[in-house]
Amino acid sequence: MQKRLDEMAYEEEGVVAKIQEGVRTRVAGMGVRVGKKIKMLTKEPLKGPVVVVVDEADISLGIGIADKIIVEVDG
């Protein structure tokens, strides 16, 4: 099943399936790319940023970036 990164539940894991053009180069340098394993650590309330784990590193993404990344999750 695919969902947007910002829709993932706490502690949910998945694999990045698609990243919208424009956002792709911005997040590439931080290691977020298609095919990468990603885990949701937490989401800040009131449309705040999300914090995800990629390669054992915590990265914070604004919701406007997170909603342009599609993740394949189990189940």
Added chain:
Amino acid sequence: MKTLLMGNPNVGKSVFFNRLTGANIIESNYPGTTVDYTKGYMRLEGKDIEIIDVPGTFSLEPKDKAEEVAVKMLHESKESKVMCVIDASKAERGLYLALEIIEQGFPVVIALNMWDVAIDKSIDIDAKKLEQILGIPVIPTVGISGEGIFTLASRLEDATPIKMEDIVKRTEGIKHKVNTPDERWTLIEGISKEVVTFGEYQHTLKDAIGDFTVKPATGIPFVIAVLYGFWSVFGSFAGFFTDGFLVKIFDEHWLPWLQTVFPGGLGNWFYALIVDVGHLENGVLAASDNCFESFGALSSGLFVPVGVVLPAIFIFYLMFALLEDIGYMPRLAVLIDTVLHKIGLHGYAIVPSILALGCNVPAVGATRILETKKQRFMMMTLLALFIPCGAQIGIMQDVIPGSIGFVMLYLIAGYFIFGYILNKIIPGKTPEILMDVPPYQKPMSRNISRKVWMRTSGFLKVAVPFVILGSLLVNILYMAGTIDWLANILAPLFEGWFGVPRETAGPLVAAFLRKDLAVAQLSAIEMTKYQMISAVVLVSIYFPCIATFAMMLREGRKAFLGSLAVLLVVVFTWGGLLHLLWILMGVV
């Protein structure tokens, strides 16, 4: 030969720089400590090599001003070699930038830094193999202990430009060309498969605390606790030293001593400038009994920066350095992004904002970590207007201890309200936060003490001469009658609009040089508690001190003039509104 020190943010480039050049630049555990480049020289085999500490960047497609500086530096230094510092525990990311630099034709050496952290995380990298594949020197290093740094420097001469095709050829399973980010990542994954082995990663207590402090349910109460703790320690420490010791030393020993040994005596103009202007008691000139009222360059001029502000500045920088080096700032930025995003800023704006509580000058420089012109302009304007510096807060604690909370709240409200308005008026969109949240680190006492020392001595070097100069200038203007003249001209504005005594003109002139001196001088003017609050607020929001002014001008004339325009509007509305509030409350 020139060497650029490059790498992702927060991989310890500044530590390298300090080690290689013997310089002392600030190091912290958060990305964006270096927003401008720093130059230094390293002596290697009898030759001086210029080293430039370049701001951290994730790629060569810049996303903020600091990264722009980095990319520009690289493009302007065609002849130089690059020392690329990689966080060994996040090697793939670092390789991404390294490959981009290699593609541009630069000779590169790679430092696999934070080697100890990688070992802790059971990550093993075959440096020899990586060196073989890339065709450039690769050395494991531990920046904070210095391990490997000089080996790396001595191998700079082995660095030569490498063709990407050759790297591709040497990497198993990779056939394609490397042009796009995705192709670059495929290559890196190919390289990583051959050289990096990940062991079983054990989650540690540090990670658990990291998670605890960034998740909103636990993180938000924690922020409040941290800020409250910060404020309490700040207040009690500064109060303990200032009221407990320094006030007594200055008022009971230093001032009386000056008054007896200094030639001239009360009424003499030179004595008044240097020691004590005195005050009228039943029409007779009487000597002052404390350093707040004496106004002399050697009495008030020394008492304000050393007796009152120094303890406050010291404890502020000590606590700030701890928060920085532990790595709390990025988590604070994530938690507060929600709020700051609503006024067009960015979680990261918390760094210049807190820095400004120490001193506005470095804070203006720190606005460069923000992405757009709009954000940088807003941040610079808001902090110059609404964030009182440590020197001012220190003296406020002594002069208006009961009302300081209200003053701070009123200023914070202004920060958000005018931030909201500016965000609506200024065109441009608000970029999304995108940043690394580094793991917590044990702070190194050597780094903390060095940082506190550098910042505190930096404060003293500027503050003491400026406060003395300010005292002299204001005293001379008083004697020449300029201040009375100004006070009379401005009387309708001061008394009618702002609701403060016209004598406030003097301290406001001083405020242009030093805000702490201005608040100290306010304490000598007869006024009600509410007038005092208004006057202190005016000192904060009216012109920033001259040092901040100069720094703002460096960020561009257009932004500077814009800030001035906002400033005028704010002084009139926000200053006048407070008067209105007092009228409505019936306290004037």
